[in-house]
Amino acid sequence: MASFPATGVCYYPEHWPQSQWASDAKAMVDAGISWVRIAEFSWAVIEPSPEEFNWQWLDDAVETLGQAGLKLVMCTPTATPPKWLVDQMPDMIAIDADGNPRKFGSRRHYSFAHQGYRKESQRITKLIADRYGNNPYVQAWQTDNEYGCHDTAVSYCASALNGFRRWLGQRYGHIDALNQAWGNVFWSMNYRHFDDIDLPNLTVTEANPAHALDFMRYSSDEIKSFNLEQVEIIRAASPERPISHNYMGMFNQFDHRIVAQDLDIAAWDSYPLGMLQNMQAAARKDAKLEHDCLRTGDPDFQAFHHDLYRGMGRLWVMEQQPGPVNWARHNVIPAPGAVRMWSWEAVAHGAEVVSYFRWRQSPFAQEQMHAGLKLRDDSDAPGLAEIKQFNREIKNLDIPQNTQAPVALIHDYTADWMTMLDGQTEDFHYLRLLLDIYGAARENGATVDVIGPDDNLDGYQLILLPALMHVSDDLAERLEQSSAIILAGPRTGAKTEDFQLPENLAPGPLSSLIGATITRVDAMPRHLPVKMKWNGEDCEVSVWREEARLLSATSDNSENPLMTTSNKARYLLGWADQTTLKSVLKSALEDAGLTPHDLPPYLRVRQRGKMAIFTNYGPLQVDIPESYKGEVLIGDRKIDPAGVAVMTLTD
């Protein structure tokens, strides 16, 4: 039996009497769990007063859990600095965009830019790393917790103002370069010195988007350096243990790739039902999806994030929803089987560990209505049985290593920020567009890697780059040299690095590859779609449509073509409906020499080597298409709602 895939759980010994720890540990092991994450919110328990420490409970907890056979993920507790620390330096508190302090009383009450808090973060990290760095049970680390959660990636505090000015000085060297890059001449916004520059909040109308973009870049860099300070201390004190951070779903407020460069594991916290609600609110997904998938989640959302974070490191799910949560607009019970299905899907996408949040439902404070694997009276929560089944299943199966996919989808945080800052229609939502196109690939059975714009393109047969707002010359060159089919657009190459329009119009450096330039964009309300032509037929396009001047490219002979083609390069001129996108991707996969499958609604599949793992997010039983040949290892070719099937494919 390999050590991965495996399951874990988030545990808070400080919530429970010490007498209960050993039986909890045993019950975890009995359920097939092998990893436990601890201590990420425990600073005030460890250090109840300045320099007055209480390590005993944590020593004991580590020992008890480890002795039971569990491997520990130890955390730095910097997401929740104690009240006494805040009172020592009240200006460590972040300031919101309205200028209000973001006070103590919940969590993440600090500014990444505050140098005093940086020192404290390093002090507590060093204490924990030194104490547990070589502990045999401590097998991995997590820095802090959910960087940026609750809009904490940015702060409009004095520390950030100073930091931003310094950062701009370093980036631009001379204030004239900044004025030119931002186009400050536009509204007499020219600065004479870097210290003239304010943070981009509370301006009369929207700030210069280049100003806002640089503030997001700066804020991202602060998170990177905050994280790196902890990483360097842990690496020194705890060699060979991998270090992780737990990212989130649908979260774009810092550039995760630059943070992930300094880590080993790219973990994330997967809450399918809460995220379905949040996506509905943020991106107005259609009502049918909410109806059909209320208790299973969006069929592509989890998969996309697995692929996204796997592109940044070893993939773990650090927190997996095990039942209803408490923080979404509505918090429903998962469909029977959904917890197991989500777990299988994580493994399908290469997760080493699926760790559930949390062992036992806490009786108090903010998340008391968030399920655990155990009820408050220590009886089993319904999710636990599914986790036990999943543990039995993965233990008995030889799961191949994950391998490179044939299809790459390029995702970029800067692109996301640029669409936010220059949306042209309220209904444009970068992640939704990517999910539509990613989902269209998956509806054809494709296995996809999500990569960054600087990542290696070798080996891919099809490369998708929707709304990659800025395309660097380097990427343009690598795309030209690639033998893959390229499917770009809409909105690809629409901006320079400085957030300006490219001199040669969009798609900028891709113009010769694409063989067309974009002359106008039509930014529409989602509820008023228009017709374009795909394969000679009408298709429906909403939110976004472009008009092109064809250079070397061709399009079908219609007035309003959805796509242009120039050799290996295709460009989508509109955000088409999902049926059309599925057809577009089918055609692209075929052109790339790949074999599409025609999956029924809500059925998804991912291959891990020769193993194909099917998940049914829909409300109806569905059949695995005949085109999949091979042996069914788990489940059946008929898959129930929230069901799973695992096959070994023959070619």
Next chain:
Amino acid sequence: MASFPATGVCYYPEHWPQSQWASDAKAMVDAGISWVRIAEFSWAVIEPSPEEFNWQWLDDAVETLGQAGLKLVMCTPTATPPKWLVDQMPDMIAIDADGNPRKFGSRRHYSFAHQGYRKESQRITKLIADRYGNNPYVQAWQTDNEYGCHDTAVSYCASALNGFRRWLGQRYGHIDALNQAWGNVFWSMNYRHFDDIDLPNLTVTEANPAHALDFMRYSSDEIKSFNLEQVEIIRAASPERPISHNYMGMFNQFDHRIVAQDLDIAAWDSYPLGMLQNMQAAARKDAKLEHDCLRTGDPDFQAFHHDLYRGMGRLWVMEQQPGPVNWARHNVIPAPGAVRMWSWEAVAHGAEVVSYFRWRQSPFAQEQMHAGLKLRDDSDAPGLAEIKQFNREIKNLDIPQNTQAPVALIHDYTADWMTMLDGQTEDFHYLRLLLDIYGAARENGATVDVIGPDDNLDGYQLILLPALMHVSDDLAERLEQSSAIILAGPRTGAKTEDFQLPENLAPGPLSSLIGATITRVDAMPRHLPVKMKWNGEDCEVSVWREEARLLSATSDNSENPLMTTSNKARYLLGWADQTTLKSVLKSALEDAGLTPHDLPPYLRVRQRGKMAIFTNYGPLQVDIPESYKGEVLIGDRKIDPAGVAVMTLTD
């Protein structure tokens, strides 16, 4: 002719030339009105500059009105302190949750926690109480005006911060007790001293709900003590006159029961049409109700509040809507007859006095579009004729005393706060749930008392306790000892007093009575209902559904039962549609030995002794059901829209 029921009117002599007062008074008496409320916004007229008084106008007004035969409700004017007072102590101003001052320029511009304002409130109260306490015309008092209106029950000012810390010190004794009660270990929120604790606003994400709950309790206690200070002064100076305060509809921001303990009369301000609009906005009532009852109001809203406040003291309606108001989202004209109908309904529910707001429409300032009984040109407003008719009717009828109802609905402010702070779905609204269940009882013809959790249960045959989030051990014991049928749930007994989950799961101390424990809750969007089983048939449940582990209880033999039963105790596992709730209540009434009636839509009835008073809130003429036998005293068995019928029932 008994002195009650009677009618009154709110009058502002300071708005009109003194020459008009006598004719106004005469016209009131001619209309059959016997009570006049005065002076609640008159501080700046009484004391235009510090310690410089102008009593003459008020002396004269009291004399003129009294001489005309009217009885006066004299008010303390503390809802509108003068500008000079605010300038003397600017920190008496409340601070909103965003940290902004709530400036002078309208009303209620003070913090209950400000000790300086407390002294001023006592000073002006003593001056007025001493001057008019023994005046023969002053027959009742009102303290302040609409405590809490415009979100003024809480303030985030320094006075409140200091008061809250002191209050917490008194409640918990030691900071460790507070940390434990609140579960502060959860996110390292532990405090070392009571003076470490901030107010629960502006936290990064939601504050600990136990923290927020205690702040609501504290703020409630401040209102109680503010009110009590005035009451003690008035009682000393004006013996034997009852003291009232005028509460509001749909208002839950302080615990009215603890304030009412110190008062004689529990008055409230009844605005059926404005409140229909507010309920639509707050609780998303269905569009059909707004359509059908736009000009009559929700058929249960007024009745519920009459019953609610009658449970706290002698019931008066201090302000009754007499025509269109000005402050709701839309302000329509009442249906012809509605003013009389609302008046009759108040009497049906035990009101001693129905007092209309206001005598004559004011030509200026904030509420100039709010109707009165007289137009601005002194002609009669349409409502006045209905009031005259009502006065003739009550004068000619011998209306029995109100007696205890056979059904009790337990309502609790803490429960309402807990559902707000821990809703699990945005669509959960405590008052709406109570109205649905109260309305279902009324659709069966039931007469209901609304009581608090500490009130006496003796004599009730059916006790309803939906969403009574915290159930004390004492109440649990009294319920066990009661011979009444108990109908609890959903969400009953779900929290401890400290806002934690009960160790033995919900319904906590009611578990043995109910014979079941709740293992999971399903908090759904209202627009996606699910099916449950009631009486072997499918019924529709939305917003809230629970799963139970049955101990001694039984349920019908289905997977998803709506109700469990254990001897006299029933527990509702979901928020069922109104048709189902009517059937559930019918069954509960029958089990309790009561006789349900099948009322047509929008027809309601209440008994006051043997007298039954019917009101038709709907758009169609309806018939009194055959099951009601007796003599029709007023109206007819066919009741027009906005019509009334009064019967003496034979058994």
Next chain:
Amino acid sequence: MASFPATGVCYYPEHWPQSQWASDAKAMVDAGISWVRIAEFSWAVIEPSPEEFNWQWLDDAVETLGQAGLKLVMCTPTATPPKWLVDQMPDMIAIDADGNPRKFGSRRHYSFAHQGYRKESQRITKLIADRYGNNPYVQAWQTDNEYGCHDTAVSYCASALNGFRRWLGQRYGHIDALNQAWGNVFWSMNYRHFDDIDLPNLTVTEANPAHALDFMRYSSDEIKSFNLEQVEIIRAASPERPISHNYMGMFNQFDHRIVAQDLDIAAWDSYPLGMLQNMQAAARKDAKLEHDCLRTGDPDFQAFHHDLYRGMGRLWVMEQQPGPVNWARHNVIPAPGAVRMWSWEAVAHGAEVVSYFRWRQSPFAQEQMHAGLKLRDDSDAPGLAEIKQFNREIKNLDIPQNTQAPVALIHDYTADWMTMLDGQTEDFHYLRLLLDIYGAARENGATVDVIGPDDNLDGYQLILLPALMHVSDDLAERLEQSSAIILAGPRTGAKTEDFQLPENLAPGPLSSLIGATITRVDAMPRHLPVKMKWNGEDCEVSVWREEARLLSATSDNSENPLMTTSNKARYLLGWADQTTLKSVLKSALEDAGLTPHDLPPYLRVRQRGKMAIFTNYGPLQVDIPESYKGEVLIGDRKIDPAGVAVMTLTD
């Protein structure tokens, strides 16, 4: 060829290399353009540091453009003061209603009330006026840019507080007069000194509407005096050049009429597609209009504003949308032909100049997605061809002078403010009501002047005054003396100048003319219309309905009449549906001796002398009604979507 009508363009030489200016100028001239507006955002380029000037570029630009044959509109650059100026006097920044500073980083970052900034505004104005006042190419001026844009007409800063107190002292003389005018007795809001008075923001509930109204009047007066200071300097230095300001659509936050008194040209910035979106958001126009006119705009919105501003001076369109813009919720591409159609419509309504925003799409900063006439790569944007066509058309046609219309619609900023401050229903929107009635007149083919309440009424045959909330005695007298048919209501004459109810009820001083008084108003949600009677038939009325006591007036013999009639005066008691309004206006036009035409949906026409200019805003081809006789000069009697026809009418 007359010098008017003509076209212009907004040009920013500071955005482009000097080497490009001459070719840009030549291309403008080649396109038929004769005017260029420059320099309105150029302060920081002219004066990069305090008292350090760079005039050369502007001298050169003026010379280059002028030499090419273009006439210049020179602007004062006060909408965008440089950062160094803000740093010199940080309190020049406006403060928003929440008390937050409105920081530098975009535009309009100043308070009109700040005396220091007033001095700076005069200093830079004098420098520019002196330098270019007698330049032969500078043929007109623009002060500042879009006063009030981004909610900048008001500021809650200390300068405004001081100014407001002084202004109130001047208006009322004695504080008692203010207390009486405002009705401060209502909630003890009496003041003892003018310096007691705060700005009307952050009050606990809404401020006294009279207080809020006076603050709007004061803020308006500050804009008037700010503008006048610039005007006086320019007039002295640049005699005989007309001075303009560019107003906006749907903007009511200051009284444009008092500003326009000091100017020659009343220019405005016309963005039909952005404004359609904004009107949808602000006034909930029906979804069909958005669907049908998404790419042409509301068929009456532009016309109304042309007529509105033509009533204040010589009409120019200073900025005309030439393609998609960037700042609305959704920014779609105009229908083919729409840019030409909008241009023709401006001329139809008397515009001397139609100036397009902007020559070339800027590659940077806030409005980079806003179209110009040239793409970023200097190729032609699609709008340019339409503008060339329009220029050819107007050059070849002898367009008569604009003459007085037979119909006047009275529009008033105070009326708009009063309905905002005392709306009674959220769904009341003054501009929408005026557009409905104005549109109903236009659906009958009427040509309309929009005038202010103090303007001359001579020569009009029909005068419309919907919701003219305050009617002065002088206007009432002039209306009585007029021989025109009067169509007033709803809500006309409902308030005194002091924002009180008139003693004799609405319509106040018009009561004897109208022959009725209003006894009640019914302020309804738009989605719940009611029936009233028009011409003996049911019609649908939503949002607003009134009940009247008839004096000399008559109405049709029904319970709920839509209109009363008394000799020449009609009063509308409700906000009727558009079909009914068209019929009401048809009847009023006939009574006034005018000949209505029955225009098909979305077709509009305006006469300029004998010339009739037809525009088709709808999605279908329509026919010019047979009732229009004459010669078709441009186009055809069948008009395509976004098409234009020009006729010379025979009688």
